[in-house]
Amino acid sequence: MVSINDVAKKAGVAKSTVSKVLNNYSMVSEETKRKVKAAVEELNYVPNSVAISLSKRSFHRVGLIIDIQHNRQFVDEIGMKHLTGAFDRAQVHHMDVVTFFSSQFRDMTANQIREHLAAQRINCLIIYNMSKDDIHLKELVELEDFLTVLVDSSVYNRKTSTVTINHYQAQYDVASKTLRENDITDTILYIAGEMNSYVSEKRLQAMIDLQKEQGFKMIVEYGDFDEFKARQIVFQYASEVDIIVCASDLMAIGAVFALRELDVFHPVCGFDGITLMGYTQIAMNTVKQDFYKKSQLAFDEIQRLIEGGQGQYIEVPYTIGIIDYMDVIQ
Amino acid sequence: MVSINDVAKKAGVAKSTVSKVLNNYSMVSEETKRKVKAAVEELNYVPNSVAISLSKRSFHRVGLIIDIQHNRQFVDEIGMKHLTGAFDRAQVHHMDVVTFFSSQFRDMTANQIREHLAAQRINCLIIYNMSKDDIHLKELVELEDFLTVLVDSSVYNRKTSTVTINHYQAQYDVASKTLRENDITDTILYIAGEMNSYVSEKRLQAMIDLQKEQGFKMIVEYGDFDEFKARQIVFQYASEVDIIVCASDLMAIGAVFALRELDVFHPVCGFDGITLMGYTQIAMNTVKQDFYKKSQLAFDEIQRLIEGGQGQYIEVPYTIGIIDYMDVIQ
DNA sequence: TTGTACGCGTTATCAA
DNA sequence: TTGATAACGCGTACAA
Numbered sequence: 001m002v003s004i005n006d007v008a009k010k011a012g013v014a015k016s017t018v019s020k021v022l023n024n025y026s027m028v029s030e031e032t033k034r035k036v037k038a039a040v041e042e043l044n045y046v047p048n049s050v051a052i053s054l055s056k057r058s059f060h061r062v063g064l065i066i067d068i069q070h071n072r073q074f075v076d077e078i079g080m081k082h083l084t085g086a087f088d089r090a091q092v093h094h095m096d097v098v099t100f101f102s103s104q105f106r107d108m109t110a111n112q113i114r115e116h117l118a119a120q121r122i123n124c125l126i127i128y129n130m131s132k133d134d135i136h137l138k139e140l141v142e143l144e145d146f147l148t149v150l151v152d153s154s155v156y157n158r159k160t161s162t163v164t165i166n167h168y169q170a171q172y173d174v175a176s177k178t179l180r181e182n183d184i185t186d187t188i189l190y191i192a193g194e195m196n197s198y199v200s201e202k203r204l205q206a207m208i209d210l211q212k213e214q215g216f217k218m219i220v221e222y223g224d225f226d227e228f229k230a231r232q233i234v235f236q237y238a239s240e241v242d243i244i245v246c247a248s249d250l251m252a253i254g255a256v257f258a259l260r261e262l263d264v265f266h267p268v269c270g271f272d273g274i275t276l277m278g279y280t281q282i283a284m285n286t287v288k289q290d291f292y293k294k295s296q297l298a299f300d301e302i303q304r305l306i307e308g309g310q311g312q313y314i315e316v317p318y319t320i321g322i323i324d325y326m327d328v329i330q
Numbered sequence: 331m332v333s334i335n336d337v338a339k340k341a342g343v344a345k346s347t348v349s350k351v352l353n354n355y356s357m358v359s360e361e362t363k364r365k366v367k368a369a370v371e372e373l374n375y376v377p378n379s380v381a382i383s384l385s386k387r388s389f390h391r392v393g394l395i396i397d398i399q400h401n402r403q404f405v406d407e408i409g410m411k412h413l414t415g416a417f418d419r420a421q422v423h424h425m426d427v428v429t430f431f432s433s434q435f436r437d438m439t440a441n442q443i444r445e446h447l448a449a450q451r452i453n454c455l456i457i458y459n460m461s462k463d464d465i466h467l468k469e470l471v472e473l474e475d476f477l478t479v480l481v482d483s484s485v486y487n488r489k490t491s492t493v494t495i496n497h498y499q500a501q502y503d504v505a506s507k508t509l510r511e512n513d514i515t516d517t518i519l520y521i522a523g524e525m526n527s528y529v530s531e532k533r534l535q536a537m538i539d540l541q542k543e544q545g546f547k548m549i550v551e552y553g554d555f556d557e558f559k560a561r562q563i564v565f566q567y568a569s570e571v572d573i574i575v576c577a578s579d580l581m582a583i584g585a586v587f588a589l590r591e592l593d594v595f596h597p598v599c600g601f602d603g604i605t606l607m608g609y610t611q612i613a614m615n616t617v618k619q620d621f622y623k624k625s626q627l628a629f630d631e632i633q634r635l636i637e638g639g640q641g642q643y644i645e646v647p648y649t650i651g652i653i654d655y656m657d658v659i660q
Numbered sequence: 661t662t663g664t665a666c667g668c669g670t671t672a673t674c675a676a
Numbered sequence: 677t678t679g680a681t682a683a684c685g686c687g688t689a690c691a692a
Contacts, residue, residue: 001448003669014679019671027677044441046449050384051669054684059671068414080410084398087429096450099417099429111374118331119376120426228660253609257655279583280609325587330558333685344663349687357661381685384668389687451668 002043010039022047049096053121060095060306062086062299063122063146065137067102067129077275078291082128082151085295093303098122102134110139117146124302126151126295132196147305149298153198160311163298165318167199170287171206171271174320175245178269178285179214184242188216191223191230191255193247203247203271223247227254234258244268249277249286256282273318278328289318332373340369352377379426383451390636391426392416392629393452393476395467397459398431407605408621412458412481415625423633428452432464440469447476454632456481456625462526477635479628483528490641493628495648497529500617501536501601504650505575508599508615509544514572518546521553521560521585523577533577533601553577557584564588574598579607579616586612603648608658619648 008015013032020028021036039045053059064086068079083099090097098120105113113136117125125148130137141148141160148160156162179185190207193200204220211218219237223230223246230251234244235258244259244266246252252270259266270277273288294316301314338345343362350358351366369375383389394416398409413429420427428450435443443466447455455478460467471478471490478490486492509515520537523530534550541548549567553560553576560581564574565588574589574596576582582600589596600607603618624646631644 001669002445005669015669016671016680017678020678023671029677032678044445046445048384048449048451048669050380050451051684052671054378054380054384054668054686055670055672056684057671068410076410077407080398080406083413083429084431087431091434097429099413099427101414101417104421109374112376115332115374115376119378119380121378121380231659254659276606276609279606280611329561329584331685334687335685345686346664346688347662350662353687359661362661378685381668382687384670384684385686385688386668387687 001048002045003048004045006043007036007039007045010043011035053096059121060124060302061120061122062090062095062097062124062126062302063117063120064097064099065102065105065125065127065130066099067131078272079128081291082295085292086126086299089296089299093299102127102130102137105134105137108136110136110143113137113140114143114145123147124306125149126298126302128152128295130155130198131194132198133194147302148311149301149305151294151298154202154313156311156313158311159305161301161305161314162312163294163301163314163316164199165287165289165294166315167202168206170289170318170320171203171247172210174269174271174285174287175207175210176214177320178243178245178267179210179216181285182243182267185214185216187241187243188218189233189237189241189244190218190220191233191244191246191251192220193223193225195222195224197225200247207245223251223254225251227251230254231258235262238262238264238266242266246270248272249274252284252286253277253280253282256280256284273321273323275323275328277323278325281325283322283324285320286323287318288321288323289316331378332375334375334377336373337366337369337375340373341365383426389451390454390632391428391450391452392420392454392456392632393447393450394427394429395432395435395455395457395460396429397433397461408602409458411621412625415622416456416629419626419629423629432457432460432467435464435467438466440466440473443467443470444473444475453477454636455479456628456632458482458625460485460528461524462528463524477632478641479631479635481624481628484532484643486641486643488641489635491631491635491644492642493624493631493644493646494529495617495619495624496645497532498536500619500648500650501533501575501577502540504599504601504615504617505537505540506544507650508573508575508597509540509546511615512573512597515544515546517571517573518548519563519567519571519574520548520550521563521574521576521581522550523552524554525552527555530577537575553581553584555581557581560584561588565592568592568594568596572596576600578602579604582614582616583607583610583612586610586614603651603653605653605658607653608655611655613652613654615650616653617648618651618653619646 125146128151144159150162231254234255249270249272270286455476458481474489480492551563557580561584564585579600579602600616
């Protein structure tokens with residue numbers, strides 16, 4: 001490979017001078033600049049980011065922590081959109097990115113995670129869908145050793161921002177819209193997400209408040225964002241309820257398919273606005289959010305934190321509606 | 331962060347001794363081993379992989395090159411399975427992994443790509459679905475500067491292996507099975523993949539040979555693996571054909587939905603066995619392959635090449651069948 | 661069996 | 677404005 005020494009030799013200057021040209025130092029003559037740049041061009045020289053990150057104190061490598069359970073079979077389009085959104089911005093900002101699964105860290109203490117990340121010279125973190133069960137990850141965020149952006153969480157401090165939609169309001173909106181559109185709203189089955197997930201908690205709270213306002217009967221069951229569990233919950237309660245509100249589209253799909261097998265109809269609404277919904281050709285209300293953009297925004301927020309900004313809470317917009325096949329294919 | 335010096339100090343030995351213990355050198359006393367290991371435990375020491383890769387010649391970092399077009403809306407479950415499969419094995423082998431999109435390299439020459447990768451100290455490559463349009467990527471493979479595994483391609487040389495299913499045989503099998511199961515097989519519409527894709531070429535050849543054997547009429551159109559294009563091709567030819575064979579499931583789904591809108595029925599078959607198919611509840615024959623396992627295997631093959639193995643052509647199994655919703659959810 | 665010194669590619673600090 | 681030299685954290689010949 002071509003190193004800074006090769007460039008220096010070709011340009012007839014010292015390697016420290018090459019470094020100065022490359023990093024836009026002011027105290028360097030136009031003549032040397034020209035020579036160095038010519039040599040760089042000719043040799044296809046690309047600075048070694050590994051060496052830079054070892055040497056430079058201010059070099060930033062971003063760790064992406066996603067929570068994909070690839071043992072489950074389902075389509076994980078959300079994870080992919082998170083990744084591509086972040087990778088895209090990383091390229092623009094010329095930053096290195098390393099991907100992790102949160103499952104890797106489940107058996108580690110906060111300090112162990114910290115050293116593990118530091119050992120890869122990672123100093124920035126984007127954590128997607130951090131659960132309260134990830135206690136050590138949460139601890140890590142509170143240590144404030146890394147510049148962190150949480151996606152769909154709610155913690156923030158000096159060095160930590162959160163990028164999220166308003167899960168409370170969104171759940172409230174999609175549920176109340178679905179109620180308005182239907183006559184019999186006597187009993188509602190709410191299939192919540194995971195017991196210890198930040199977003200699940202907020203969505204559940206919205207349902208509880210809605211119930212207080214409108215005074216319907218509500219059965220709450222945790223589906224753990226698992227399509228199969230949602231399916232089984234529906235088999236259990238289908239006869240007693242009028243409307244089913246789900247905390248995720250995947251569970252909503254599981255619910256609708258279960259209802260079809262039982263040959264009964266109840267209105268169902270979902271949450272997330274995943275593409276998959278378009279293919280099922282189920283017309284249900286859901287909360288549409290752009291995971292790709294949200295992840296891009298999270299990366300830009302990392303950039304802001306690097307530049308010295310304080311951690312903050314950022315709310316991104318969502319819309320309520322039906323996902324149609326035609327929306328999905330173009 | 332904790333460095334090897336901290337461990338050495340704590341254990342009361344030289345840092346080179348620590349290094350020897352960590353890398354399982356034989357010439358070291360049980361006593362020092364014990365001391366070093368105790369210090370490592372206590373300090374949560376994790377070796378800095380960035381420094382290792384800079385220093386050690388034999389350290390291996392693997393670049394993953396995937397070809398996701400995230401501008402298109404469709405669900406990209408295949409890409410995600412490729413990534414998770416590779417990440418999984420990387421963890422087992424304690425190797426660093428860096429992800430790239432092939433689109434990043436479209437405007438670069440082979441030499442530029444080489445320097446770009448070398449600058450990140452990458453010496454191994456897994457390239458997914460390399461197209462013939464990626465001429466510079468292909469050139470790069472031929473330079474043999476990297477240990478490379480191609481997934482679903484056909485090139486191989488001393489330093490390059492290919493992991494793939496038998497695309498020719500699979501296309502032949504799924505098409506002839508679909509023909510057998512239906513009476514009217516007068517005219518077939520074959521919606522091929524991309525003009526310059528290795529796999530598309532092989533799949534098309536299978537159809538041409540099948541046509542010679544069975545003597546039906548065949549219309550061939552390129553759908554570029556694009557669901558929307560497949561849809562439009564079907565609108566154009568639906569009235570003239572009896573059976574539609576597609577080179578991908580996504581195009582097959584596009585075809586079926588188009589037929590539904592036209593309110594006509596023709597048998598359709600697909601290729602890949604994606605989970606998405608289960609949600610559409612379309613009962614069609616397709617080629618089922620395990621992208622997750624294939625990617626794991628590709629990573630293990632990298633390991634074999636590292637250990638000095640020669641590049642080879644590896645065929646993995648596939649099955650023909652229908653993807654059912656129940657298969658998909660558990 | 662253990663410790664010393666150098667190299668990997670880069671940036672940062674000084675002296676020239 | 678430039679160039680020599682010391683870090684960064686690690687592995688590894690080679691010397692002790």
